[in-house]
Amino acid sequence: MDRSNKPSAIGVGASLPQPTLSIKDNVIEASLPSGQSVTVHLYGATVTSWKTNGKEQLFVSEKAHLDGSKPIRGGIPLVFPVFGPPPQNHATSSLPQHGFARNSNWEFLGKSSSEAPGRDGDQTDLTVKLDFGLSHSMLTEEFREAWPYEFGLVYSVTLTKDTLETALQVRNEGKQNFEFQTLMHTYLNIADISDIRIKNLESKTYVDKTLNATTHTESSPALAITQETDRVYQSLDPAVPIVVASAKDDQPLFSITREALNDVVVWNPWIEKAKGMADFGPDEAYKNMICVEAGSVSGWQTLEAGEAWEGAQSIKSRL
């Protein structure tokens, strides 16, 4: 993952096509000349679309609220500073499930383009990076009171020819230490849940939230999803990709590497839970999604005054 901000050498006085950007009604969309596109809602800085070759790679519920009244059900909602229901007697106790990042209005900090080395030597692959910011003063009064820390988040969404990268920088801009968890709650778009297998989880420890948060060890080299699944896999090597492969030909559909995000949640609500979620639809859509969520959620990151932390994921899709 090269997120350096190399200025684009082409484009200055040249006629080569450049990435395009549109901003309308608090929705930012960027496209590469090669056809890939990404859409981000400022509400939650939620990525709501990622297209490669005209094909949508992310799942968004047909009943998702896109008006800022509720976190968006689909795409990549960002979880911060607490994952799941907040624990009692903790600094996050008064926050809603998954914190406030996914239900706050972020600001767009700007777009930058860069060139990555092309696959065949002299050719150049363009990338486009969109940066979003959220800080303490931008929160609602309710959230500011519930979590009174001076923080700054910069969330970078980078589109390349065949990947989508999301990176979160957390800064402690105050005088007291704070603890946080974070997670990129990625809803991947799949044709049929029965046709996928999740690889590279074998022998890893996970907490099964459907079984009273008991701890287990993954025995499957290629996990099939056949029922409600809500597992927090812990202490993974972020450089080893989590691969969502087709059961038909064993080829990767998605491959997800991470930086500093050592946990991965695998979630599918299945039939009854899907029906029970007012913003999930149609009912059968649980077959068309799998959440593979890169995060740091099994403990707490402590950030000292003046310090910064960064975590990232890179999702490669079969084109």
Ligand SMILES: O=P(O)(O)OC[C@H]1O[C@H](O)[C@H](O)[C@@H](O)[C@@H]1O
């Ligand atoms: O309904 P939400 O608050 O968006 O949460 C959706 C899901 O997020 C994560 O995957 C959790 O592990 C699940 O327990 C939770 O149900």
